[in-house]
Amino acid sequence: MSITNLIASHNERFTPTDRRIAEAVLEDPMLLTFGTASAVAERVSTSSPSIVRFATKLGFEGFSELQQSVREEISKQFTSPSHRARQQDESVAPVQLKIEDAVHAAFDALTPECIKAMALPIVVAKNVWILSGETSMAGAIALASGLSMIRPNVRLVQEHSASRDLCGALAEDVAVVFDFSRYRRNSVIAARTLADLDVPIVAITDGPLSPLSSLTEYRCELDVPAVGPFDSSVPAVIAAELLVSQVVTELGDEALNRIDRLEVFWQATDTFLVTSPPTKP
Amino acid sequence: MSITNLIASHNERFTPTDRRIAEAVLEDPMLLTFGTASAVAERVSTSSPSIVRFATKLGFEGFSELQQSVREEISKQFTSPSHRARQQDESVAPVQLKIEDAVHAAFDALTPECIKAMALPIVVAKNVWILSGETSMAGAIALASGLSMIRPNVRLVQEHSASRDLCGALAEDVAVVFDFSRYRRNSVIAARTLADLDVPIVAITDGPLSPLSSLTEYRCELDVPAVGPFDSSVPAVIAAELLVSQVVTELGDEALNRIDRLEVFWQATDTFLVTSPPTKP
DNA sequence: ATAGTATTGTACCATCCGTTACAAGAGTAG
DNA sequence: CTACTCTTGTAACGGATGGTACAATACTAT
Numbered sequence: 001m002s003i004t005n006l007i008a009s010h011n012e013r014f015t016p017t018d019r020r021i022a023e024a025v026l027e028d029p030m031l032l033t034f035g036t037a038s039a040v041a042e043r044v045s046t047s048s049p050s051i052v053r054f055a056t057k058l059g060f061e062g063f064s065e066l067q068q069s070v071r072e073e074i075s076k077q078f079t080s081p082s083h084r085a086r087q088q089d090e091s092v093a094p095v096q097l098k099i100e101d102a103v104h105a106a107f108d109a110l111t112p113e114c115i116k117a118m119a120l121p122i123v124v125a126k127n128v129w130i131l132s133g134e135t136s137m138a139g140a141i142a143l144a145s146g147l148s149m150i151r152p153n154v155r156l157v158q159e160h161s162a163s164r165d166l167c168g169a170l171a172e173d174v175a176v177v178f179d180f181s182r183y184r185r186n187s188v189i190a191a192r193t194l195a196d197l198d199v200p201i202v203a204i205t206d207g208p209l210s211p212l213s214s215l216t217e218y219r220c221e222l223d224v225p226a227v228g229p230f231d232s233s234v235p236a237v238i239a240a241e242l243l244v245s246q247v248v249t250e251l252g253d254e255a256l257n258r259i260d261r262l263e264v265f266w267q268a269t270d271t272f273l274v275t276s277p278p279t280k281p
Numbered sequence: 282m283s284i285t286n287l288i289a290s291h292n293e294r295f296t297p298t299d300r301r302i303a304e305a306v307l308e309d310p311m312l313l314t315f316g317t318a319s320a321v322a323e324r325v326s327t328s329s330p331s332i333v334r335f336a337t338k339l340g341f342e343g344f345s346e347l348q349q350s351v352r353e354e355i356s357k358q359f360t361s362p363s364h365r366a367r368q369q370d371e372s373v374a375p376v377q378l379k380i381e382d383a384v385h386a387a388f389d390a391l392t393p394e395c396i397k398a399m400a401l402p403i404v405v406a407k408n409v410w411i412l413s414g415e416t417s418m419a420g421a422i423a424l425a426s427g428l429s430m431i432r433p434n435v436r437l438v439q440e441h442s443a444s445r446d447l448c449g450a451l452a453e454d455v456a457v458v459f460d461f462s463r464y465r466r467n468s469v470i471a472a473r474t475l476a477d478l479d480v481p482i483v484a485i486t487d488g489p490l491s492p493l494s495s496l497t498e499y500r501c502e503l504d505v506p507a508v509g510p511f512d513s514s515v516p517a518v519i520a521a522e523l524l525v526s527q528v529v530t531e532l533g534d535e536a537l538n539r540i541d542r543l544e545v546f547w548q549a550t551d552t553f554l555v556t557s558p559p560t561k562p
Numbered sequence: 563a564t565a566g567t568a569t570t571g572t573a574c575c576a577t578c579c580g581t582t583a584c585a586a587g588a589g590t591a592g
Numbered sequence: 593c594t595a596c597t598c599t600t601g602t603a604a605c606g607g608a609t610g611g612t613a614c615a616a617t618a619c620t621a622t
Contacts, residue, residue: 008489075311096388107377138419183554228526245509273464
């Protein structure tokens with residue numbers, strides 16, 4: 001059993017110090033492999049006995065035995081051919097390259113100006129309506145989730161209730177539409193209808209040929225790579241997150257206050273499990 | 282200069298014992314890396330001072346310094362580039378770099394073995410229940426969307442109806458849980474309850490310290506970068522998409538048939554706007 | 563408020579390590 | 593054979609390490 005799994009299986013019996021030790025050890029495995037117990041202790045600002053106790057809690061006789069276990073683990077990885085294979089084997093990763101390329105391309109397309117332009121109508125809108133096709137649903141969710149934390153009146157429009165929801169949309173609002181390549185009829189028609197009603201449209205889509213592109217100048221054009229038989233929604237998610245980030249910047253205190261109030265609710269309703277202490281020094 | 286080269290360049294000034302030491306050290310590098318001077322001495326049937334002299338002859342101050350040199354050599358090979366980048370780049374890196382780093386790190390973590398291991402219970406499961414926290418919702422959506430196209434009985438569990446949905450979960454099913462850093466109480470407790478009911482758990486989370494990690498060995502550990510005030514869901518989405526891709530591979534024709542039937546429905550209901558020519562060869 | 567528990571740090575000890583000083587031995591030239 | 597050098601092992605030392613006992617502290621529940 002690897003040291004990582006071992007830590008995972010014991011992490012519920014950890015004291016706060018144990019947790020700090022675990023974090024440090026996982027972050028820098030060499031510390032445990034080569035260092036002394038005192039060195040680990042100093043790294044996490046605690047005493048060596050705590051390190052020893054940590055080791056015993058993991059089922060070892062003491063620190064030495066834990067260290068030996070880690071060393072054996074490393075030894076095996078080092079003598080086995082799989083490590084060397086992983087080291088220099090860039091061939092079995094076409095998907096990785098495609099996605100990383102797409103991510104890079106997305107940032108090329110999402111220039112600060114582009115993001116600012118798209119953020120503008122969202123900042124001033126009374127209501128934000130978010131529409132999405134299938135492959136870009138993850139992006140829509142990311143946007144809806146992020147935006148609704150920093151401003152009111154953000155609605156993710158579900159397909160089955162689109163008309164009911166959207167019939168209230170006005171020119172002071174904004175509609176953010178995600179859709180790619182095989183454009184979903186519903187999304188596009190809804191967007192077109194909204195545009196006809198003078199509702200500003202922000203389009204996250206895939207090129208000038210998209211039916212969404214003709215509806216608005218607030219848009220970005222992304223390439224979507226294929227992962228297996230389906231299209232990746234990673235670029236859409238990135239666009240959504242950058243957009244949220246920009247809107248936060250422009251809303252300023254208004255957004256921050258809302259986050260604060262949200263935090264109060266989270267605390268009051270005990271939404272989160274453990275508020276682990278921030279690891280920043 | 283590597284230790285091998287160092288030995289080669291000094292091999293003319295070696296005494297017979299030095300030569301034996303050199304042979305042993307080259308044959309089993311771990312001996313020098315982890316062992317003590319006495320251990321090396323015993324291995325070559327000599328005394329520890331000879332080991333020290335060997336080290337000094339190589340230009341080091343003593344055995345300790347030689348060993349440290351070897352350890353540093355190993356450390357460099359072992360620390361992944363993304364990890365190293367993170368190590369020395371704790372400043373306010375631009376969002377692009379942070380996300381690109383995170384994407385790279387995600388692929389480091391999501392090894393083929395890891396993906397295969399996580400896909401396995403999903404392939405054989407009767408029902409797939411997908412749970413998620415807030416920041417990882419986009420990943421959950423991506424998974425739910427992708428999986429439901431290639432196999433039946435995939436349900437995204439909404440928070441307000443979690444208990445109602447999950448009370449039907451059985452040991453033949455699988456629960457895929459997304460959650461990160463500030464773990465949502467609901468998700469974690471639901472996952473724990475399912476685990477107690479012997480429902481296999483697949484966890485997409487952020488490290489061995491996650492409360493989800495102790496529930497299952499089918500899991501991956503991702504780093505989530507911050508974008509503005511919130512955490513990015515890009516790594517979670519990548520994990521979801523790779524997972525879908527792997528399940529497609531393992532289901533084989535079963536998945537492809539379902540995609541075909543889905544396509545028939547799409548055609549019949551005129552779901553898409555322009556039937557652009559399919560890009561599949 | 564208080565008793566009890568859990569957690570963490572301090573002080574100390576036995577051990578082992580690397581190093582060094584020194585002596586014993588091997589080989590060699592005269 | 594002798595004197596010299598080179599090589600190697602033994603013995604001892606200073607230092608640092610991991611481990612343990614114990615006390616102080618924080619926290620919890622009654």
